[in-house]
Amino acid sequence: MTLGATFLATVAEQISLPWNLILALIVYSVYRVFHQLVFWPYFLSPLRFLPGPPLRNPLLGQFPTILEEEAGAPQRRWLKEYGPVVRVVGPVGIERLIFIKPEALQKILVSDWLDFPRPDFYRHVFGLVAGYGLLTVTGNEHKMMRKAMNSAFAIPSLMSQMDNCYDIIDEYVDVLNSQIDAEPSGGKTHIIHSLMTKLTLDVLCITAFGYRSNNIRQPGASLAEAYEEILDLQSGTNISSFYLGVSIPGVTKFMSSGWAHLFTPLFRVNAALRRADVIAQTTNRLRAIAKQILDERIAELKVAPSDAPLKKDLMSIIVQSRFSEKAEGYHSSVDGMVQHILTFLGAGHDTIASSLTWTLSLLAKHKAAQDKLREEVTSLVAETPRPDYRSLKELPFLEAVIMESLRLYPPLPMTIRKAGKDTEVDGVFVPKDTLIYVPIRVLNTWHEYWGDDAEEFRPERWKSLPETYNPVYSMFSFLVGPHACIGKTMAMMEMRAVLAILIAKFEFDLVDPSQVAIPRAGITMKPTDSLPLRITKVTK
Numbered sequence: 001m002t003l004g005a006t007f008l009a010t011v012a013e014q015i016s017l018p019w020n021l022i023l024a025l026i027v028y029s030v031y032r033v034f035h036q037l038v039f040w041p042y043f044l045s046p047l048r049f050l051p052g053p054p055l056r057n058p059l060l061g062q063f064p065t066i067l068e069e070e071a072g073a074p075q076r077r078w079l080k081e082y083g084p085v086v087r088v089v090g091p092v093g094i095e096r097l098i099f100i101k102p103e104a105l106q107k108i109l110v111s112d113w114l115d116f117p118r119p120d121f122y123r124h125v126f127g128l129v130a131g132y133g134l135l136t137v138t139g140n141e142h143k144m145m146r147k148a149m150n151s152a153f154a155i156p157s158l159m160s161q162m163d164n165c166y167d168i169i170d171e172y173v174d175v176l177n178s179q180i181d182a183e184p185s186g187g188k189t190h191i192i193h194s195l196m197t198k199l200t201l202d203v204l205c206i207t208a209f210g211y212r213s214n215n216i217r218q219p220g221a222s223l224a225e226a227y228e229e230i231l232d233l234q235s236g237t238n239i240s241s242f243y244l245g246v247s248i249p250g251v252t253k254f255m256s257s258g259w260a261h262l263f264t265p266l267f268r269v270n271a272a273l274r275r276a277d278v279i280a281q282t283t284n285r286l287r288a289i290a291k292q293i294l295d296e297r298i299a300e301l302k303v304a305p306s307d308a309p310l311k312k313d314l315m316s317i318i319v320q321s322r323f324s325e326k327a328e329g330y331h332s333s334v335d336g337m338v339q340h341i342l343t344f345l346g347a348g349h350d351t352i353a354s355s356l357t358w359t360l361s362l363l364a365k366h367k368a369a370q371d372k373l374r375e376e377v378t379s380l381v382a383e384t385p386r387p388d389y390r391s392l393k394e395l396p397f398l399e400a401v402i403m404e405s406l407r408l409y410p411p412l413p414m415t416i417r418k419a420g421k422d423t424e425v426d427g428v429f430v431p432k433d434t435l436i437y438v439p440i441r442v443l444n445t446w447h448e449y450w451g452d453d454a455e456e457f458r459p460e461r462w463k464s465l466p467e468t469y470n471p472v473y474s475m476f477s478f479l480v481g482p483h484a485c486i487g488k489t490m491a492m493m494e495m496r497a498v499l500a501i502l503i504a505k506f507e508f509d510l511v512d513p514s515q516v517a518i519p520r521a522g523i524t525m526k527p528t529d530s531l532p533l534r535i536t537k538v539t540k
C-alpha cells in the first residue's frame, strides 16, 4: 500500500467511513476542478466557439491581462480584434461576454433589465463598501426604493443644498491658502486623490445628511481614511484576492455585520487574513458613523411637530421611509436605514472624487485648457463668489472639460450583469448565469463614435460632436436604464462648483512633467500613483 492510501485508510477508519467512499469523494473533487478549469471552458461550454482571446492560464484565465493593463484597454483591443461579441474566460474558468452594439446594450440594460441582474459577487462587492441598498437590490424592491429616493435628487432639492456645498469648498480654499503661505516655495504638493476624497465626503455628509465630517481638519480618525483603506483593497493587484474573498457565501454579510469586528485579534495572527482585519475594522467604523448620523436625525425628527410637511432631502427621505406614515410605498427597517446611508456615502463621494482627480490631472497636463477654463470661471466667480446652478451650467468650457474628463476616465470603467435565464443577445445564445461585462470606458472611447482622436483629451469636441456620436451609447459614464446613476445631477452640480472655485483661485501643475497617471483597474478608477500635484495661488 502506498503512503497516500495508508493515510486515507487511517482517516477513513478514524471517522468510521469506508475508505473507498473517501477515495470516491477525492476523485470527484479532482474531477470537478478539472471540469471547471479545463473540460468546461475548452471542450463543453456552448460559448466556446465565440470569438475571443485565448484562455491564457487555466486557473486565472485572462484576469492577469486585465490587471496588468489600463482599465478597459484589453477589452477595447479584444472588441476591435474579435468583433462586437467577445468571449473572455476569467478566473477559475468563469466565462463572460462583452457586447458593444447599442441594440445589445439596450436589451441588457433597458428593455429586459430584469432578466439581467447584477451578479451576486458584484452585489456583495458593492454591499461591503456601500451597504446593501439601492446599489444591490433589484426587481420590485428596487423600483419602490428608487421611486422613494428620486425626489432627493431633483434639481430644486439639490439647489437648496448649494450653500452648504460652498461652505465646505470655501473651507478647503482657506486651508489650501494657509498651507501654501506656510511653504517657502509658494506651492504645496498634495496627493490629489486623497484631497478630493476628503472634500467630496465633507460635501456629501453636509449636503445629504446634515452631518459635519470635518475630514480636512481631523486627519487620522477620519471617515475619508476609512474609505481610502477599504477602497484600496479592491483595486489594482488587491482586487483578485478581494473578489475571491467576497465570492465565499456569507463572507460579505459577515464582514459588514458588527460581528466581524469581534474577530479582529484572530485576523491579525496570519498575514493572509490581515485584509480581513482592515475590512472588519473599517466597515465597523463606517457603520458606527452611519448609525451616529441616523440617531442624530431621528432625535431631530422626534422633536419636530407631527404636522410638519415632509422634507425632501435625502436623509429625511431615508428616515421617513421608516417612521413616517405619510411615506408612500417603501418602508425600511432600522438596519435598512443604516445601509441606505452607507450606500449614498460610498457611491456619492468616491465617484466624484475619482472624477475630480482625473479632471485636475488632465488640466495639469494640458495647461492651455486650464488657462482657458480659468479665464471662463474667473469673471463669474469675481461677480458672484457662489455661482448658482444655472450660471455654472451655462459655462460652456467648464461643461466641456467635465464631460471630456468623464468620457476618458469614467469613475466606473465597467459594470457587470448576469443572464438571469437562458436568452439571446445580438444573435448569440447566452446561457443562464453567464456574466456580461458592460464596457463603459470602451464605449466612451470607441473610434466608431468619436473618431481617430477618441483617446485624446480635447474638450473642444463637445462644441461640435461628430455625426457618428450616439446620444445614449457614446457616453456611458452614468449608465442607462432603470439602474442608471441616481446621483448624476448631484455629481455634475458638485463638480462644476468645485472646479469653478478651485480653478479660479489656484493653479495645478504636475510635480514632474514626465508624470503619467495610469488608471488602475478596480471598482472605481484611480491613478496608480494617487497623483501628486503642485498647487499654487493664482496671482494674475
Ligand code: HEM
Pocket (backbone or CB within 6 Å): 134, 135, 136, 146, 343, 344, 347, 348, 349, 351, 352, 355, 410, 411, 412, 415, 416, 476, 477, 478, 479, 482, 483, 484, 485, 486, 487, 488, 490, 491
Ligand atoms: C461622477 C460621479 C458619478 C458617476 C460617474 C456615477 C456612475 C454610476 C454608474 C455607472 C452607476 C451604475 C452602476 C451599476 O449599475 O452597476 C451608478 C449607480 C448609482 N449611483 Fe452613481 N455615479 C456618480 C455619482 C453618484 C452620486 C453623487 C450618488 C449619490 C449621492 C450616486 C449614487 C448611485 C446609486 C445609488 C446608484 C444605483 C442606482 C440604481 O441601481 O438604481 N452616484 N452610478
